[in-house]
Amino acid sequence: MKNPIPLRPARFIALALLGVLAVAAVIAYRNVRAARAVLHPARQPLKPVAEGMLSGRTDVVLRTRDGLALRGWYLPSRNRAAVAVMHGFAENRTQMLFEAEVLSRAGYGVLLFDSRGHGESEGDLVTWGDREREDLRAAVDFLSRRDDVDPSRLGVLGFSMGGTTAMLEALDDERLKAVAAAGAYPSLEADTRYSYGKWGPLSVQPALWTLRLSGVDVDAVDPMKRLCDLKGRPLLLINGDVDAYAPAFLQDALFQAACEPKTYWVVPGAHHGEYAKKAPEEYARHLRDFFDAALLSGS
Template identity: 85%
Template structure:
């Protein structure tokens, strides 16, 4: 009677390695698909605000230096100052109606617009703050040329991706005299590692590779490395204390990297973007007081 033949150890090792490689391939493929989805989000329709909301708004079209047309609304200034307001990922200008109304009530000119690849604006690639810097530059070009605005009294407010873009844009454009960022990420790579780091490099690197191959300059989206280059222009950071997308340790690092003058307001019980829901009066007051001090000399 012949003895049963057992697989050799080398064969078992090969089979195990093939199994690991198969699992790794599946994880990488899924994360490549995820990266493609975050570069090309579905558009959200722009619905007109309720009656009475931003009643004095006019439709505007901005032209970026790389050839895109961005659609938005502008509310004229009554105090000679203006604030550009930027929405987050996979949203549009209507996401920021509370903020726009609050600033308009305080007398500010307000420009809301759909970033590239969002809402009614041109573009089909979202670059997470990289090329969106050109969107903000076009917005500043627009408001700085308004007859109702003094060009030395311009600020920017952004949420999430818009917040990071606001930081990047202010670092590059000295026309912006004050910057407020809510739920922003300190760098695109840090945010990617946090969001897709379940399997370490196996899940992170496919996302970063896909972004880079699509033309996103990941390394350029790193405002935390240069925040002190604001050179005395005021900074306000806002975050919710239970925000799963902008965790406290990343927000704390962003604040610590900044130089004075700086403020940091943490909204109790707020998830990502829930500042107006959890503390509407305090949120409006923080925005008004910050921009009043920065752009109006506290008047």
Template identity: 30%
Template sequence: MPWPLLLIFAALIFLGFAAFVGYKMVKPPRFVGDWTPRDLGHDYEDVTIETRDGLKLSGWWIPNGDKTVIPLHGYTRSRWDEVYMRQTIEFLLNEGYSVLVFDFRAHGKSEGNYTTVGERELIDVLSAVDWLKKNHPEKAEKIGLVGFSMGAVVTIRALAEDERIACGVADSPPIYLNKTGARGLKYFANLPEWLYHFVKPFTKLFTGGKELNMLEYADRVKKPLLLIAGENDPLVSPEEVREFYERNKKVNPDVELWVTDAPHVRTLKLYPEEWKTKVREFLKKWLE
């Protein structure tokens, strides 16, 4: 085969591989577990939340106190996650909050073909608040969010976009999404970070998602926000979270930053009592 044809053939194989990787990134395997809030000692209701763009999200409504907190899982996980979601749900219930928890689109048991890792997932959170306001308005006067990774991105965005949300905790929030995406290739698939430059166009092609500029939200969030970052996070540099914090602090006197030595979304696992104390005091201050 002539060299020009060999080069074209190699380029097509490379692009095909990049497209395959992009497809796998936006269509992660669905994580579904078998525990329920009843295992935590609480009755609950299976609920379906219809999003503003027509998807059906699967979730649990766990009535408890008169304030509600919505925990938000990360990329590739779901409400059944046992690294941080189960512990967070149990903690919030023990603190006397009602909990509304659901699987983001294309995760768990929710509808949706593709994830946009924080872009359209904002619609999911706003729709969950719609559901809560309609079905349980007596428990929706003050609403808090506790988000992890992708859920932390959505927490930050929701604080800027929805006046109904009072405060938010953002644990391990990606700030430079391209950098986190490149690191994710290495972290999740052991692929070189430079490959992300070729993969990214395919992720946008599959999902139609828009690119997020999280630093823009540092100028827009003016509600209580607790940022949590880890020095040993392979996906999100603590310096990037600190940059967001320093910028947000100029317009938001109620932003806090807590940096630990934990890996990605592992502060709760490694330092459970410190995490609970920090989040307890934050939620008590701004919800009660």
């Protein structure tokens, strides 16, 4: 039997490079597919509302300035203040039933709605806060016109993507006098780098390219760099200490970037969105106390 012909160094290097390129291509393709999936999530049906919960709610349709119809519920205000409530990615308004009930029982008008591309609302592209700002603006427009609401007493509560959207819109809309953001990300690029960064640039850049090619202004979704533009309007940040989606180091950076008045509550043992599960009474109290101080003081 003939001895195998030894590989020449150049051929060995070429084969090694081909192997590296093949792995890189697989990683890039996988992350492009993943990025496309987060632009077009499957819609989740509304969860049933327990009897007696959110009593007095009415169906509403909001119209965004870019022409989309958003569906939601409104609970009238009994204290002249109101809060818009925004859910997270791949969910709908029923993700925030606990929060809506707490605020409604405290007398607040509550506008609970499905963001674009979610629930029963129109739209088929999710932009992670970029165009969702238009959704919140439509909500603020709605609340500002309500006879039961003083337009100088408006706040917003958002979870995850909704929390980032809440901060973004409040920076440009001074009608929002108080912002509560739970499990929010400081910027879309930072969140993408954290979520896709296991394999370094080979994972991150294809995901960012996909977002940008789909029309998402990644650089605009960066509330952290402008948080002090809230100009004295209070900010409440909430997070779980074992949240794998909104890790502590990103939340800490977000809080450090904000100017006073600001509050940061960390929920022991809570994963992403588990605040009501782990500490229901404390969570409810933090929400009530925050909005009472921000929207009712001096009333």
